[in-house]
Amino acid sequence: MGQHRESTVEKGRESVRLDAAANTLAPALAELRHMGFTVRKQGDSGYLAERPGLVLGGDDVLQLLALAVLSERRGDAACRPSDAEIENLLALEKSAC
Numbered sequence: 894m895g896q897h898r899e900s901t902v903e904k905g906r907e908s909v910r911l912d913a914a915a916n917t918l919a920p921a922l923a924e925l926r927h928m929g930f931t932v933r934k935q936g937d938s939g940y941l942a943e944r945p946g947l948v949l950g951g952d953d954v955l956q957l958l959a960l961a962v963l964s965e966r967r968g969d970a971a972c973r974p975s976d977a978e979i980e981n982l983l984a985l986e987k988s989a990c
Contacts, residue, residue, distance in 0.1 A: 913955050921954040928961055 911917065925932050930942040932954060942949040942957040949960040963971040974982075 918954050921958040925954060925958055925961060928965075930957070930961065932957065 922932060925942050929944045930949070931944065932940060932942045935941050935950070938952065940951055940954060940957055942951075942954075942961060947964060949957050949964070951957045951960060960971070
C-alpha cells in the first residue's frame with residue numbers, strides 16, 4: 894500500500910492516494926519531531942509522543958501524528974466531539990454496512 898498514483902485525473906493533474914502503510918511511518922515520525930515531540934516506544938506495543946504540557950499515546954506513529962494534529966487544531970476540545978461530529982461518524986459507519 895502506501896502512496897501510489899491513481900489513474901484518475903482531477904482538473905488536469907493526477908490525484909495521489911496516500912494509505913496508512915509502512916512507508917508512511919518514517920515521515921510521520923519526522924513530522925512529530927518537527928512539531929517538537931520526543932517519541933519513544935512504550936513496552937511491547939504502543940508509542941508515546943511527548944512535549945511540554947502534552948503526552949500522546951497510540952499504537953503507531955501515524956496515530957500519534959493524527960492526535961498531534963487534533964491537539965494543535967482543537968486544543969483541549971480534541972477529545973470532546975460535538976453532537977454533529979458524532980452524528981457524522983455514526984452515519985459514516987452505518988454507510989459501510
